[in-house]
Amino acid sequence: GTEDAATLRTPIVAVLGHVDHGKTSLLDKIRGSAVSEGESGAITQHIGATAVPLETISSMAGELVDPDDFDLPGLLFIDTPGHHSFSTLRARGGALADIAILVVDVNDGFQPQTEEAIDIIQRTGTPFVVAANKVDTIPGWNPNEGAPIKASYDAQSERVRSTLDEGLYDIIGDLSSAGFSADLYWRVQEFQRNIGVVPVSAMTGEGVSDLLAVLMGLSQRYMREEMEVDVSGSGVGTVLEVKEERGFGATIDVVVYDGVIREGDTIVVGGMDEPIVTEIRALLQPRPLAEIRTENRFERVDEIEAAAGVKIAAPELDDAMAGAPVMVVRDRPVEAVVDDVRAEL
Numbered sequence: 001g002t003e004d005a006a007t008l009r010t011p012i013v014a015v016l017g018h019v020d021h022g023k024t025s026l027l028d029k030i031r032g033s034a035v036s037e038g039e040s041g042a043i044t045q046h047i048g049a050t051a052v053p054l055e056t057i058s059s060m061a062g063e064l065v066d067p068d069d070f071d072l073p074g075l076l077f078i079d080t081p082g083h084h085s086f087s088t089l090r091a092r093g094g095a096l097a098d099i100a101i102l103v104v105d106v107n108d109g110f111q112p113q114t115e116e117a118i119d120i121i122q123r124t125g126t127p128f129v130v131a132a133n134k135v136d137t138i139p140g141w142n143p144n145e146g147a148p149i150k151a152s153y154d155a156q157s158e159r160v161r162s163t164l165d166e167g168l169y170d171i172i173g174d175l176s177s178a179g180f181s182a183d184l185y186w187r188v189q190e191f192q193r194n195i196g197v198v199p200v201s202a203m204t205g206e207g208v209s210d211l212l213a214v215l216m217g218l219s220q221r222y223m224r225e226e227m228e229v230d231v232s233g234s235g236v237g238t239v240l241e242v243k244e245e246r247g248f249g250a251t252i253d254v255v256v257y258d259g260v261i262r263e264g265d266t267i268v269v270g271g272m273d274e275p276i277v278t279e280i281r282a283l284l285q286p287r288p289l290a291e292i293r294t295e296n297r298f299e300r301v302d303e304i305e306a307a308a309g310v311k312i313a314a315p316e317l318d319d320a321m322a323g324a325p326v327m328v329v330r331d332r333p334v335e336a337v338v339d340d341v342r343a344e345l
């Protein structure tokens, strides 16, 4: 990396797709956790956030990512629910994204919430990559734990390869019907114009290195300028969840997508009836690679820069609303910030 790494904002990567297509499992593979197994009814019901440092990404991507080629601090992954009833959460997750991963079960292909995710991506103009997941479930698949996908693909029987090809071409066809020119990622030269499709398995880890390499390439090449923001400006974020926390009362889990938030800052948070004006008592940061949704050991920090997931403890948060904005009051009158928050409710 270069010397200005500290001034680059961490890109936000939203993971979108149909229910059960493997979004949480894919993130589990990347962060080395088992969040998916602990979910009730095995479905995700909230938006999650996980900070993955550059070193982790480059060590997982192996030779596909050279950390010296990158000066982004890492990636902040946003997990979203695929169940049809959570369309608001998907829209919210999509709106936060700088980049998206569209997860599609390679056997199942495009499904209603895949289409919905595509609509969100199109509406927000978010660059994206497609993870064609569950390649290991293709009958006869010969797994090769953690291998880059091309090596794995070449090691399969002709029959397995042609079954996989069929699934992949269905996905490429559906992307084309949605107006996107797409191809297998190793054939894509210009990721801005063509959507790369990466065959992966969240179970065996095959292709995960490729997916991370494409993501890092996309963010470095096409997002870098957008990431050159003033991370010392007034913090702005979105509430993911309101939660009771022992010793703190009501707290809010927040994705900070701009600026910096500090302990002691006055913030305005969208509430059930009206904006809440309060002062931050504690900023609680999840450990690197931890899902904020399930984390139970937070580190208390003085400040946190975008993009990041953070739990905020402050008085009066009982009526805070998931999805509402959070804005730091720093160099503007409180009333002006209250008006801004009210305008977004």
Ligand code: GTP
Binding pocket: 017, 018, 019, 020, 021, 022, 023, 024, 025, 026, 036, 042, 043, 044, 045, 080, 081, 082, 083, 133, 134, 135, 136, 137, 200, 201, 202, 203, 204
């Ligand atoms: P929602 O959050 O409810 O939308 O689901 P999701 O997309 O997060 O799917 P999840 O990761 O919970 O996975 C659904 C089921 O598919 C789980 O039983 C996973 O173990 C399984 N699964 C996910 N990815 C793979 C994969 O690559 N291979 C295999 N064999 N199973 C997978």
Ligand code: MG
Binding pocket: 023, 024, 025, 043, 044, 079, 080, 081, 082
């Ligand atoms: Mg999930």
